[in-house]
Amino acid sequence: MMNEQIPDWKNMDISQEGSENGKRKGKTVSFTLSEKVNRMRPTFSVLDTKPSHILDFPLTVQQQLWLLFLLPTIWLILLFIADIATDIAVGVELINEGHYFAGILTLLFIVLPSLLSYFFRLSEPPDTKEVKVAFTWLSVETAAFLLFPIRPLHCFAERLFWSIEAIRLEDPEREEALREFEDTRVFVIENYLFTQAFLQSGPQAILQISLLVLGTSKHSSTEAVQVICLMTSLASLAWIAASYQRYETQVRGGRQQVWSSNDRSLTTLLNLSELDVNSQQQRSTGIKIMEEDNPIGSILLFTFWYFFLFGRILCLVIAFSFFPWAVLGVCLAHYLFNLAYILPTPRLSTLIPVKLILAFVYIFCLVEVRIQFRKSYLFYSLFFFFTIIENVSLTILWVFWAKWTGGWYYYYLYSIGISHGMATLFIVIYLKFFKPKIRRIQVN
Secondary structure: OOOOOOOOEOOOOEEEOOOOOOOOOOOOOOOOEOOOHHHOOOOOOHHHHOOOEEOOEEOOHHHHHHHHHHHHHHHHHHHHHHHHHHHHHHHHHHHHOOOHHHHHHHHHHHHHHHHHHHHHHHOOOOOOOOHHHHHHHHHHHHHHHHOOOHHHHHHHHHHHHHHHHHHHOOOOHHHHHHHHHHHOOOHHHHHHHHHHHHHHHHHHHHHHHHHHHHOOOOOHHHHHHHHHHHHHHHHHHHHHHHHOOOHHHHHOOOOOOOOOOOOOOOOOOOOHHHEEEOHHHOOOOEEEEEOOOOHHHHHHHHHHHHHHHHHHHHHHHHHHHHOHHHHHHHHHHHHHHHHHHHOOOOOHHHHHHHHHHHHHHOOOOOOOOOOOOOOHHHHHHHHHHHHHHHHHHHHHHHHHHOOOOOOHHHHHHHHHHHHHHHHHHHHHHHHHHHOOOEEEEEOO
16 A cells, blocks of 8 residues: 555644554554645545454455445445335336325435435535536536436446456556545535435335335235335435444544534544554543444444334334324424434534434434534433334334234234344444444544
8 A cells, every 4th residue: 555654633643553454564653633634635545544354354455345345336336226216116006006196205205315406506506607617517417407316326337437446456556546436425426315315215115114004005016016115215224324323423533524524624534443542642632533334344234224214114104003193292202302412512503404404314313414423322322212112112002002903913013023123133243343443532
């Protein structure tokens, strides 16, 4: 990898052990944090900011390239195509059966992320007075909206190409390919994928579970497609939840930045598995940073969120069919608790709209985007404690006091129990063996 000089950092002593993905000899480097670090192009390898170990086993360069670049890209392409294709299939089938409202709503969810992204882009036009340039930009953005799958697929194709190139080439060409790969993670695409999870996949999962519980379609083939649609929607939502669960803290530790945060001047852009804080500064207040999840940790976290979200949504939908006001009351209380917890974070006045939206997202899952959690361990503990209490209470409510008949409700009950059990199993394994390390950089 590249052994060029590391940028200066102000008032910070860090001992760094070099490791060319677990193979370089150790050395100690002292440097100071500069306010201009964000304007400097990093002179170290992209791989130095990525996980280099799974448990205590070091990854080779080729293993990193396959597990961190190529395979995740293939997974995202397949998931993106499957999610949209199944949504379209279900919407068309429901309309053909005469369920026009359900079918149109199913198709409408597909358009919402692209529409919102389009509005975001229009709100930030290019800084130019040339009519031709502005018109060209508007035409491109409008075409991207009308042909909304094209832009994400083009981005995925670029990532696939550069990941293959990185595997095929040697340094320095490989390093350039990795930087080109990272450059594809632009805001416009990541913002679309993020909004797709919460404006398309999440609502779609709720809608399809509701239609299946109500028995809207009488055709087994349509129900089979609805189940597949539900699975892909949950997978898309779970993947984003796992990817952005600790985004803001991980960005400070070197993760690729997508959204701007409160303070990026402390982003280290270094491999945290090789960082250790100077012992003389342990008494000073530190900045908490976190490594990225390694591949197995990402899979475990994704699987946890998949089962957790399925159990959570299924519990709320079934309870709502019998006791809607009880479910609305529980969700409102959950929302207010989330809002009260995240509201005191920095930049209160400028982030209120974001916090109002995030508090709604936190009814189902936690993502650390645009704000950094205060006392994150406490917040996560309270979130899962209250969420499980809510799920159990609502389930007990409809099992013992609702007037339900039919064997399907026994299946729903078993599904809720199994999904919560599987979620618990995977999160315990993740926290025990694969949770990313949290470190503190001591700053005077």
